Amino acid sequence: MKQSDGMTVIVKTITRMSVWLIILYGIYIILHGHLTPGGGFAGGVIIALAFLNVMLAYGRKYTEQWLNVRIMYDLVSTGAILFLIIGIFGIALKGSFLANILDLGELFKLESAGVIPIIDIFIGVIVSMGLFVMVWTLAVFHLEDGGEE
Amino acid sequence: MIVDTWVIFILGIMIIGSIAAIEQKEMLSAIITVGIVGLGTSLIFLFLQAPDLAIVQFLFEIFAIIILVRAFIKPDYHKSEPSIMNKIVTVLTVLVLVAILFCSIDMLKALPEFGNPSMETSKYYVDNANAAKETHSANIVTSIILDYRAYDTLGEATVLFTAILGTITILRIKTKKRKSEEAIE
Known part of the structure; x- marks a missing residue:
């Protein structure tokens, strides 16, 4: 492995050990957006930074094999469209755009607040990808501009 | 009172940091010094009891520093010396800003006291925990941005989406052009 292919072995080892923990923490922040500080934007940026960490540590070629970047383009659009569809469902079922259409549930429980956690997940997907x-x-x-890597 | 002292202290550090960033000779150390401003803002949000904003500000500061480092660390980046015209413009700008600040002292005095907003809607959310009762979301900030003000959040997501779309479209056109030129050659 050449020196230009990413950073030193110390950075690579730390990244290999920590990247999944960072992604897990981002998912936790997104899912608990309606209970604790955080939410879709914060958790999404955490996941995006974890991927960036891999890209900086291992170089572009390895990341291209590890991640399917083409699917990410589609996931961004899918998240945005699903957000809109939930809003239109609000018009259809409750009479106003982005109305809370699901059962509200019990306060302080993970599966509460109806549609809020679902929108949070979509925002997390849009921001992270x-x-x-x-x-x-x-x-x-x-x-491709002729620059060095 | 303690919060006020801390906020003023952090603001002072931010001002010193931004002046230090201008005076740096190396590009990398200048970019890292600029980070003081963003991280100070994040600390101020934390002292003003807004952890949601503090987390987002902190993460976006790291993200911005990564992009700046990727964009500006080039060996052929040269620094231009400021000309006399630049200095005159800088002095004029500072004078105008000081004049505007001086004229707006009366307006700043008329603002409501800090931490005592007179807005009826925010009172409705906080008093008697109306937001928590109506949406069953324990985090009132999330209940506001994703339920009462979800339309604003949709706009925010659209801004981000449009930025991504613009980046991809512009850069892809250039890459395609280069490939077709190579094919012709």
């Missing part, structure tokens, strides 16, 4: 794809596109362009 979107921010990573943005930096990824910039990096790829930089590479």
Whole structure:
């Protein structure tokens, strides 16, 4: 493995051990958005930074094999469309855009607050995939522009 | 009172940090010094009891620093010396800003006292825990941004989505052009 292929072995080992923990923490922040501080935006940025960490530590080629970046493009659009569809369901069932259509449940429980956790998950998908794809596109362009990696 | 002292202390550190960032000779250390401002903002949010905002501010500061490092760390980046015209414009800008601040002292005095908002809607959310009762969400901030003000959040997501779309579209056109040029050659 060449020196230009990512960073040193220390960074790679730490990244390999910590990346799944960071992603898990991001998922926790997204799912508990209606109970504790955080939510879709914060958790999404945590997951995007975990992917970025892999990209910086291991280089572009390894990340291309590890992740399917094409699916990420589609996931961003899917999250945005599902958010809109939930809003339209609100019109159909309760009479106003983005109305809370599901059962509210019990306060302080994970499966409470009706539609709020679901919207939180969609926002998390949009933010995490979107921010990573943005930096990824910039990096790829930089590479094909004749720049060094 | 203690919170006020801490906020003023952090604001002072932020001002010193931004001045230090301008004076740095190396590009990398300048970018890292700029991070002081964002992290200070995150600390201020924490002292003003807004942990949601503090988390998002902290993470986006890291994200911004990564993008800045990726964008500006190039060996051929050269620093231009400021000309006399630049200095004159800078002095004029500072003078105008000071004049505006001086003229708006009366307006700033008329603002409501800090921490005592007079807005009826925010009173409705907090008093008697109306937001928690109506949405059954323990975090009132989330209940506001995803239930009462979900339309605003949709707009925010649309802004992010449009930014991603613009980035991908513009950069992909250039890449495609380059590939077709290579094919012709």
